[in-house]
Amino acid sequence: MRQRQKFSAFALFRRALGRHESWQSQWRKAEPKASYDAVIVGGGGHGLGAAYYLAREHGLTNIAVLEKGWIGGGNTGRNTTIIRSNYLFNESAALYDHSVGLWETLSQTLNYNVMFSPRGVMMLAHTVHDVQVFKRHVHANRCNGVDNEWLEPEQAKAFCPPLNISDGIRYPVMGAALQRRGGTARHDAVAWGYARAADALGVDIIENCEVTAIRRDAAGAVEALQTTRGPIRTRKVGVSAAGHTSVVMAMAGVRVPLESYPLQALVSEPVKPAFPCVVMSNTIHAYISQSDKGELVIGAGTDAYTSYTQRGALHINTHTLDAICELFPNFRRMRMLRNWGGIVDVTPDRSPIIAKTPVPGLYVNCGWGTGGFKATPGAAHVFAWTIARDEPHPINAPFTIERFRDGYLIDEAAAAAVAH
Amino acid sequence: MLVIVCPYCGKRPEIEFSYGGEAHLARPAHPSELDDQAWADFLYMRSNTKGLYAERWRHSHGCGRFFNALRDTTTDHFTATYKTGERQPVPATPTGAAPTVDA
Numbered sequence: 234m235r236q237r238q239k240f241s242a243f244a245l246f247r248r249a250l251g252r253h254e255s256w257q258s259q260w261r262k263a264e265p266k267a268s269y270d271a272v273i274v275g276g277g278g279h280g281l282g283a284a285y286y287l288a289r290e291h292g293l294t295n296i297a298v299l300e301k302g303w304i305g306g307g308n309t310g311r312n313t314t315i316i317r318s319n320y321l322f323n324e325s326a327a328l329y330d331h332s333v334g335l336w337e338t339l340s341q342t343l344n345y346n347v348m349f350s351p352r353g354v355m356m357l358a359h360t361v362h363d364v365q366v367f368k369r370h371v372h373a374n375r376c377n378g379v380d381n382e383w384l385e386p387e388q389a390k391a392f393c394p395p396l397n398i399s400d401g402i403r404y405p406v407m408g409a410a411l412q413r414r415g416g417t418a419r420h421d422a423v424a425w426g427y428a429r430a431a432d433a434l435g436v437d438i439i440e441n442c443e444v445t446a447i448r449r450d451a452a453g454a455v456e457a458l459q460t461t462r463g464p465i466r467t468r469k470v471g472v473s474a475a476g477h478t479s480v481v482m483a484m485a486g487v488r489v490p491l492e493s494y495p496l497q498a499l500v501s502e503p504v505k506p507a508f509p510c511v512v513m514s515n516t517i518h519a520y521i522s523q524s525d526k527g528e529l530v531i532g533a534g535t536d537a538y539t540s541y542t543q544r545g546a547l548h549i550n551t552h553t554l555d556a557i558c559e560l561f562p563n564f565r566r567m568r569m570l571r572n573w574g575g576i577v578d579v580t581p582d583r584s585p586i587i588a589k590t591p592v593p594g595l596y597v598n599c600g601w602g603t604g605g606f607k608a609t610p611g612a613a614h615v616f617a618w619t620i621a622r623d624e625p626h627p628i629n630a631p632f633t634i635e636r637f638r639d640g641y642l643i644d645e646a647a648a649a650a651v652a653h
Numbered sequence: 654m655l656v657i658v659c660p661y662c663g664k665r666p667e668i669e670f671s672y673g674g675e676a677h678l679a680r681p682a683h684p685s686e687l688d689d690q691a692w693a694d695f696l697y698m699r700s701n702t703k704g705l706y707a708e709r710w711r712h713s714h715g716c717g718r719f720f721n722a723l724r725d726t727t728t729d730h731f732t733a734t735y736k737t738g739e740r741q742p743v744p745a746t747p748t749g750a751a752p753t754v755d756a
Contacts, residue, residue, distance in 0.1 A: 480700035490697035492674070493726075537672040538655075541703045546654045548668060581697045591723050638693040 237433040240344055246498055260304075260432035261426060269297045271620055272458060273473055274444050276300025277309040277597055278420070279605065280473035281427035282613025283620065285343075286435035291613075296436055299460060301443035305424030306561075308475045311543075311575035312606040313498050313520055313532035315511055317354040317415035319374045319381040324631040324643050325584060326377040330337050331628050332611025333414055339610055342512035342528035345426030347418045348525065353395060354415030355384070357514040357560070359404035367410040370529070374412075384409045393510050395561045402559045404517050417511060417522050417530075423609055447484040448597070455485070455594035471596045471620045475567050476576025478599035485592050487586035489599065490637050491578045494535040499572035501564070503527030512560070519556040531557060535577065535603060544574045552633065577603050581637065583646035587616050587629040596620050597634075612651065658665030659712045660720050660735045676721045678740065703727060705742050711733075724755050 238244065238257050249253055271287060273280045276298045278616035287293040316336055318329035336341075336349050358364045372377040374381035389409040398406045428438050439462065446459035447470065457466045463530075467557065474481045476493040508523035519531030533553040536545040550572055558565045580586060585608070587598045598616040601608065615626040625633075636642060655667040671724060681687050700706070706726050711719045720732040723744055733742045 477703070479699075488694070488698045489701075490693075490699070492699050492701050493703075533693050536672075537667070537702060538708070538724070538729075539674075539706065539726055540729055542729050546667065548654055637697045638689045640689075 237344075237420075237429070238614055240346070256523060259429040260438050263297070263432075263437035265297065265299075265442060265460065265462050265465055266437065267464075269295055269437070270467070271296045271469035271471065272467045273298045273308075273349060273471045274458075275475065275477075276304045276424075276428070276438065276440065277307050277473065277475060278305070278423045278427060278609040279309075279601075279613050279616070280471070281424055281431055282609055283471055283473060283598065284436045285427045285434070285617045286614050286617035287429040287621055288436050291617060293621060294435035297465070298436060298438050299442045299444060299458070300430070300438070300440045301461075303440050304438065305421055308577065308605060309609075311498065311573055312389055312420060312457075313522065313530050313572055314417040314420045314606055315354060315415070315513065315520065315522065315532070315604075316351075316418060316607040317347070317412050317511075318358075318379050318607070318643060319354075319370060319410065319412045319415070321370055321373050322645065323377060323642055325645055326379050327628050328611055328615070328632070329608055330377070330379050330587075331614070332608045335610035335614060336418065337414075339423075339426070343426040343430045345422060345429060345614045346515075347422045347426055347444060349416065350419040350525075351416040352510045352522075353392065353411055353413045353511065354511040355389060356410045357389070357406050357512065357516070358408045359406065359408070361407070361522065362457075367408070369477060371410055372473050377460045377495050379412075380414050381410055381412050386412050387585050392405055393508075393512055395563055396512065397560055404559075404628040406560070415511065415541075418522075419525075421605075421608060427613070437500065441584075444481060444484070447481075449485065449592065453590060453592060465540045468594050469596070469620055470594060471598065471616060471618070475599070475601070475605070476578050478578050478597065482590070482597065485590070485595055487590050487595065487597075489586070489597070489634065490581055491520055491600055492539050492577050493541060493576050494538070495540050495574040496535045496577045497533040497545040497549055497572060497574045499531050499533065499569050500524070501529040501531070501567045502570050504529075504567070507563075508561075514560065517556040519534065519553050519560060519632035520633055521557055521561070528570065529567065529570075535579075541576055542574070543576055544587050577601070577605070579603070581646070582642040582644045584632060584643035585612065585633055586632055587612060587618065588625060588633040589618065589623070655729060655731075657710060657731065659715060659718075659723070660734050660736045661716045661718055661720070662712060663716060669712060669714040671711050673711055673719060675744045676707040676709045704742055705732065
C-alpha cells in the first residue's frame with residue numbers, strides 16, 4: 234500500500250507555501266505485470282470503481298485496470314452527469330438507489346471532491362400519457378422508499394424559475410416529477426478519485442493498453458489476456474468497456490444483447506449561475522443543467538444507427554436545442570461552445586447487465602445505455618462483489634444475460650418510453 | 654447527417670430514412686421447434702460489429718421500401734446499398750478506409 238497525500242484545507246494551505254510544487258501525481262504510471270489475480274478491462278468510472286471496491290472490500294489488491302485510451306476519456310468524461318434513482322421497477326430502484334446512497338458520501342470515502350450536488354432532478358410531463366406515467370412512477374418509487382414527488386406546473390416553475398410554463402408552446406409543461414436527492418457530480422473527479430484511491434490500495438492502473446484477445450484453457454475458463462502491451466495471465470476478467478463491450482466479449486466467443494449507438498452532448502459558453510437544478514424532458518429530448526464552471530450542460534438523443542465513431546449528426550443536437558429554447562426562452566441567444574459524442578451500449582430492455590457469463594472467470598458490467606453515470610458507484614460496488622465471490626450481490630442478481638432467454642426482462646424501456 | 658443511397662430513389666439525406674438494425678436475420682422457419690436460447694438469440698443477440706456491418710434501412714419518407722446497406726461503423730461510410738433479397742456484396746474497401754459511392 235502506498236502512502237497518499239491527503240487532501241484537506243490544511244494540506245492546501247501548507248502546500249501553497251511551497252508554491253504547490255510538492256503535490257504527488259494522483260496515481261502511478263504502472264507497467265503491466267506478467268500476472269494478476271483479477272483484471273478489469275475499461276478504465277472509466279465503472280471499471281476503476283470496481284477495482285477500488287475489489288481492493289477495499291474484498292482484499293484483492295494484486296489487480297489491474299486496463300484502459301485502451303486514458304482514464305475517464307470515454308463515456309465517463311462525455312456524459313451530462315445526471316444522478317437520480319426514480320426508476321419504475323423494484324429491481325432498478327434498488328440498484329440505482331444503492332448508487333445514490335454511495336454518491337452521498339463518496340467525496341469523504343475517496344478523500345476526493347467529486348462535487349456531488351443533490352440540487353434536484355425534475356422530469357417534465359408534456360402529455361396526458363406523461364402525467365399518468367410519472368404519477369405511477371412517483372407512487373412506485375415511494376413504495377420502494379425512493380423520494381419522488383409530483384409538481385403542478387406552477388410548483389415546477391417555482392422550483393426552476395427559468396422554466397416556461399405558458400401553454401403557447403408546442404409541448405406545454407403539464408407537470409413534473411421531482412427527485413430532490415438527485416443532482417449532478419463532477420464526472421472527471423469520479424474517475425480520478427476512484428483511480429487515486431484504487432492506486433493507493435495497490436491497484437495497477439495501466440493506460441494505453443488495449444486488450445486484443447482473451448485466451449481460455451481446455452475447460453473453457455479464462456487464463457490470460459493478450460494486450461497491446463504484452464500478455465497478462467489472470468483467472469478473472471471483469472469487462473467494463475461500455476460501447477466496446479460487444480467487441481471485447483466476442484474475443485471470448487460470448488454474444489451479448491447489445492447495440493452501440495452514438496449519444497451526443499454539448500455545452501454553452503459559461504455564464505453566471507442562472508439555472509438551479511437539473512431538468513429532463515424525455516418526451517421532447519432535452520436534458521439540461523448548469524455546471525459549477527457556468528456552462529449549460531445539455532444532453533441530446535442517440536443517433537438512429539449503430540456506430541463506434543464517437544460522433545453523431547448535427548440534426549440531433551439541433552432538435553434538442555429547439556426544445557431547450559422553447560422551455561427556457563432566456564437561453565435563446567446563448568452560444569454553444571463544444572459538442573461531442575460517446576458510444577453507448579444499449580440493451581433491448583434498457584436495463585444493464587451486471588453478471589457472470591457462460592465463460593468461467595469472465596464477468597461483465599454493461600448495457601448502461603444512455604444513463605450509466607448515475608450508477609457508477611453502485612454498479613462498481615456490486616460488480617466487484619460479483620467478481621470476488623463468483624456470485625451476484627442480491628442487488629444485481631436480476632441483471633443477468635440469461636434474463637433475455639428466460640423472459641425476466643426489466644423493461645425500463647417501456648416504463649420511460651424513451652432512452653434515458 | 655449521413656447521405657444514404659436508396660437503391661430505388663438515389664442519394665437522399667439521412668432524415669428521410671429510418672434504421673432497421675442488423676440485416677440478414679431470417680425469422681426461424683419452424684418456430685415451434687426452437688428452444689428458449691435459440692429464440693433469445695434470434696430476438697435479442699446482435700453482432701454489433703465494429704467495422705463493416707450489414708444493416709437494414711427503410712426509406713420511410715420516400716419510397717417507403719426496406720433495403721440493405723453495408724456501412725463501416727468505425728467511419729460511418731457506406732460501401733454499398735442493395736435491394737432486399739439480393740446477396741450481400743463483397744466490399745472493395747478495407748475497414749476504416751473511405752470508399753467512393755456514387756448514384
